[in-house]
Amino acid sequence: MSVDHILEKARSGERISVEDAIELYESNEVEKIGEVANEMMQKWHPEPITTFVIGRNINYTNFCDTYCRFCAFYRPPGHEDGYVLDNDVIFQKIQETKDVDGTEILMQGGTNPDLPFEYYTNLLREIKKRFDITMHSFSPAEIWKMVEVSGLSLEEVLTELHEAGLDSLPGGGAEILDNRTRKRISRLKGTWEEWIECMKTAKKVGMHGTATMVIGFGETMEERALHLKRVRDAQDETGCFLAFIPWTFQPDNTNMKAEKVTPEEYLKNLAISRIFLDNVPNFQSSWVTMGPEVGKKSLTYGCNDFGSTMIEENVVSAAGATHKVDTNLILRLIREAGKTPAQRDTKYNTLRVFEGDEKAAKDFIMQN
Numbered sequence: 217m218s219v220d221h222i223l224e225k226a227r228s229g230e231r232i233s234v235e236d237a238i239e240l241y242e243s244n245e246v247e248k249i250g251e252v253a254n255e256m257m258q259k260w261h262p263e264p265i266t267t268f269v270i271g272r273n274i275n276y277t278n279f280c281d282t283y284c285r286f287c288a289f290y291r292p293p294g295h296e297d298g299y300v301l302d303n304d305v306i307f308q309k310i311q312e313t314k315d316v317d318g319t320e321i322l323m324q325g326g327t328n329p330d331l332p333f334e335y336y337t338n339l340l341r342e343i344k345k346r347f348d349i350t351m352h353s354f355s356p357a358e359i360w361k362m363v364e365v366s367g368l369s370l371e372e373v374l375t376e377l378h379e380a381g382l383d384s385l386p387g388g389g390a391e392i393l394d395n396r397t398r399k400r401i402s403r404l405k406g407t408w409e410e411w412i413e414c415m416k417t418a419k420k421v422g423m424h425g426t427a428t429m430v431i432g433f434g435e436t437m438e439e440r441a442l443h444l445k446r447v448r449d450a451q452d453e454t455g456c457f458l459a460f461i462p463w464t465f466q467p468d469n470t471n472m473k474a475e476k477v478t479p480e481e482y483l484k485n486l487a488i489s490r491i492f493l494d495n496v497p498n499f500q501s502s503w504v505t506m507g508p509e510v511g512k513k514s515l516t517y518g519c520n521d522f523g524s525t526m527i528e529e530n531v532v533s534a535a536g537a538t539h540k541v542d543t544n545l546i547l548r549l550i551r552e553a554g555k556t557p558a559q560r561d562t563k564y565n566t567l568r569v570f571e572g573d574e575k576a577a578k579d580f581i582m583q584n
């Protein structure tokens with residue numbers, strides 16, 4: 217059956233329903249869906265600009281007691297290959313990020329039961345004493361572990377983190393926001409309700425975040441649609457999300473057997489998400505998992521942002537996604553896609569447009 221009636225509905229500004237989204241997921245008309253997603257993106261971003269942020273991922277610990285089935289990164293507490301980075305190593309990584317005009321640090325690690333809550337607040341304070349940098353760090357699973365370890369409430373934990381220097385939450389670990397799939401893949405990670413509650417509470421205490429989505433765990437199309445609905449509802453209620461970042465599960469090197477999601481399926485999910493989430497302004501391309509060429513294509517399927525330079529990304533690379541892209545390549549790919557690259561900050565404010573400014577771009581590339 218044609219999906220034209222749903223796409224027309226979206227074009228006219230009407231919201232699509234969970235049932236509509238399921239129909240789109242079941243359709244093969246990927247290009248048509250992509251076209252409408254591109255129009256929706258252009259409503260938010262009429263200029264042909266694609267942004268990116270210069271940032272670094274710091275995986276400060278790989279000890280984790282959540283044992284997600286799909287994760288190739290973690291080590292159980294006490295394991296000989298486990299680590300917690302020394303603060304000096306973290307400071308060094310931040311300095312290196314500053315040295316290449318970086319503005320954002322994404323600290324993410326396992327849910328380490330041996331780290332007291334003060335570890336995080338002290339570290340944030342020490343970082344902010346030394347650097348003018350945006351701390352876009354910790355996913356809801358880590359935050360909930362801090363709640364457990366500290367005995368404080370969720371709101372108290374987030375307030376203290378914010379006061380110590382945390383600026384925003386990356387919203388990792390959303391995977392699929394439905395408890396049937398969550399139980400199957402990450403039984404101990406918490407429910408979808410807890411994930412949403414964490415992001416909404418972060419906004420309440422003054423921090424924005426982003427929402428992620430990972431497909432390819434054998435979830436149903438209904439579960440994918442429900443994921444979108446739950447993000448849209450939370451956004452209606454609090455405006456907590458600055459961006460949506462969908463990507464695909466990478467089964468290599470993990471204990472989970474699953475078919476790798478095709479680039480078409482990634483693009484379709486991206487486009488449906490852009491159409492469904494009419495209240496989320498920014499969509500990030502997922503070049504780390506899908507590779508630069510698909511990343512480039514995603515800019516006509518709803519994305520206005522090329523994500524982070526991600527100087528370091530152990531969690532994804534441990535599972536075999538080896539598409540490393542640096543700033544230089546990001547500038548080139550965005551241009552090849554017919555867009556103008558611009559560096560942004562974590563709040564999606566443009567810092568620097570590389571518009572026809574070949575010299576600036578060249579200088580920039582030389583420096584980096």
Ligand code: SF4
Nearest residue numbers: 280282283284287326
């Ligand atoms: S995905 Fe995160 S929470 Fe799950 S096992 Fe890996 S490090 Fe732990």
